[in-house]
Amino acid sequence: MSDFQNRVKAFKEKTLELTDKYFPERQIVLRTDGDLKYICLSKRLQMAASACAFALLSWTVFTSTTHFLHDAELVEKDKEILSVQVAYRSLLSEVTEYQNKFTNISDELEANHSMLIASIDQEAIKNKDKLVSAEAARKEAQIARKHLNRQLVSIEESMRELANRNYSLKGDLSLKEMDLQTALAERNAARSQKERLEEKLRNIEVEMARLNHTQEDLIKRVSTQANEEIADIEEILTLAGLDPDEMLNNLDDDATASGGPFIAASPADGETVQNAKTQKLGEIDKNLVRWQGLQHIKQSLPLAQPLDYYYISSRYGKRRDPVNKRWAVHYGLDMAASKKSPVYVTAPGTVEFVGWKGNYGRFIVIDHGNGIKTRYGHLHKTLVKKGQHVDFRTKIGLVGNTGRSTGAHLHYEVRFNEKNVDPYKFIKAGRNVFQG
Numbered sequence: 373m374s375d376f377q378n379r380v381k382a383f384k385e386k387t388l389e390l391t392d393k394y395f396p397e398r399q400i401v402l403r404t405d406g407d408l409k410y411i412c413l414s415k416r417l418q419m420a421a422s423a424c425a426f427a428l429l430s431w432t433v434f435t436s437t438t439h440f441l442h443d444a445e446l447v448e449k450d451k452e453i454l455s456v457q458v459a460y461r462s463l464l465s466e467v468t469e470y471q472n473k474f475t476n477i478s479d480e481l482e483a484n485h486s487m488l489i490a491s492i493d494q495e496a497i498k499n500k501d502k503l504v505s506a507e508a509a510r511k512e513a514q515i516a517r518k519h520l521n522r523q524l525v526s527i528e529e530s531m532r533e534l535a536n537r538n539y540s541l542k543g544d545l546s547l548k549e550m551d552l553q554t555a556l557a558e559r560n561a562a563r564s565q566k567e568r569l570e571e572k573l574r575n576i577e578v579e580m581a582r583l584n585h586t587q588e589d590l591i592k593r594v595s596t597q598a599n600e601e602i603a604d605i606e607e608i609l610t611l612a613g614l615d616p617d618e619m620l621n622n623l624d625d626d627a628t629a630s631g632g633p634f635i636a637a638s639p640a641d642g643e644t645v646q647n648a649k650t651q652k653l654g655e656i657d658k659n660l661v662r663w664q665g666l667q668h669i670k671q672s673l674p675l676a677q678p679l680d681y682y683y684i685s686s687r688y689g690k691r692r693d694p695v696n697k698r699w700a701v702h703y704g705l706d707m708a709a710s711k712k713s714p715v716y717v718t719a720p721g722t723v724e725f726v727g728w729k730g731n732y733g734r735f736i737v738i739d740h741g742n743g744i745k746t747r748y749g750h751l752h753k754t755l756v757k758k759g760q761h762v763d764f765r766t767k768i769g770l771v772g773n774t775g776r777s778t779g780a781h782l783h784y785e786v787r788f789n790e791k792n793v794d795p796y797k798f799i800k801a802g803r804n805v806f807q808g
Contacts, residue, residue: 395419453681460803471667477597478660481590488583510562516555524552595656602659605666611801612673613793620665622743622789672740674718674795675802676765678748678784682707685781688794694778703792704747704785711780712752713771718798719746723760723768732783733775736768746795749783750775 395418400411606616686694686706693700721740729735732749736756739745752772756762773780786795 391415391419395422450681457680478594481594484590488587507566510559510566514559517559520552520555591656595659599659602663602666605663605670608670608673608675608801609666611797612675613797614788616666616669619669619742620662623665623668669742672719672721672742672744673801674740674744674746674786674798676716676718677799677802678715678718678746679707679709679713679771679782680716681713682709682782684708684796685779688792688796695776704749704783705795706781706783708779708781709771711771711773714767715748715751715769715771715782716765717746717762717768718764719744720764721746721762723756723758723762726754726756726758729775731776733777734769734772735775738762738768743789745787747783747785747787749785750777750781752780 392415395415397415398413398418400413402409402411609616609619684705685708686702688702688705691700691702692698717738719738719740721738723736724739724745725735725737727735729749732747734749734751734754736748736751736754737745738748748769750772751769751774753770754768755770756766756768762768771780771782777783784795786793786798
């Protein structure tokens with residue numbers, strides 16, 4: 373016999389010895405009205421009962437440990453969600469402050485530009501009038517000088533011819549010399565005034581060049597800031613699955629509205645030298661109009677989460693129906709949460725519908741403008757009225773289990789132009805933007 377067989381035999385003998393020691397055959401004696409009955413508990417039956425008891429004890433220990441660990445994990449997740457909310461609100465305040473600063477810069481630029489144009493035009497008109505007056509005075513002085521020179525020649529001839537009348541004409545000659553000196557003084561004064569005006573005009577031209585340079589720098593800064601803001605908002609719309617151009621065409625109020633007859637401008641109507649600058653200002657104005665439109669759209673985007681604490685129990689798209697287990701299309705996002713948890717509106721808007729709506733149970737529809745609406749179903753209670761204006765994060769209801777529902781949760785939908793879109797894309801876009 374091999375060594376392995378010896379070990380197997382020894383193991384079997386040891387096993388039989390242990391089972392005989394701990395699980396000997398036992399009998400239970402039952403006495404009823406003097407009759408005795410014996411119930412025999414075999415070794416195998418005792419071992420099977422012990423194994424079941426051990427398995428039950430092990431399962432109880434395992435489930436208790438798992439339960440405690442799960443509670444600890446939920447507490448940790450709640451802390452992480454709270455920290456994310458604090459960061460989100462802080463970033464939202466910074467974005468609002470940045471928008472206010474940009475608006476103030478734009479208003480200041482527009483006011484400075486208008487004041488600059490008005491002051492330059494007035495100063496140029498005044499200087500032009502003074503220059504014309506000085507030129508006229510200079511010409512008058514030249515005419516007077518020529519006239520006096522001719523008179524002086526005539527007087528000299530008269531003096532040579534009438535030397536004998538020198539004394540009688542001496543007084544007249546003195547008067548003529550005084551007139552000549554006055555005319556020369558006026559001519560010199562006109563020349564000085566002309567030089568001062570020319571110097572002032574040169575200073576104005578230098579100042580205009582400096583102001584033009586400053587204006588170009590301000591225009592460049594405003595253009596850069598507007599382009600960056602436009603890119604940020606377009607990125608938000610793209611992450612949410614929307615087309616920025618389509619959203620702009622769908623604006624409720626067109627800030628670019630204008631009209632009037634077409635009158636072609638001739639070269640005399642506008643300075644041809646300013647064509648390049650005018651074209652550049654036109655492009656900047658176009659960008660600012662687009663920025664204003666995108667800002668208006670951004671305010672109506674539901675980028676926030678309707679619940680503070682939740683987990684997604686069913687996503688948007690194709691799914692197994694939770695009631696009949698058949699394949700169906702799900703046009704919203706099921707967000708499981710504790711019953712009576714507060715539900716918040718995800719963007720400013722107006723309440724379009726409040727009440728009971730078939731399988732949705734208690735139901736709310738919010739119109740945010742620009743073709744965007746959000747819908748909230750299976751509510752336990754509604755806290756708003758139809759036609760009421762609600763601000764961002766207004767509490768509008770409580771999580772419930774009304775309608776066709778298998779448990780407490782919020783059915784959340786987002787619609788654009790009456791077509792359903794994935795709400796999770798909006799929530800994800802909001803997280804990326806505020807964390808960035």
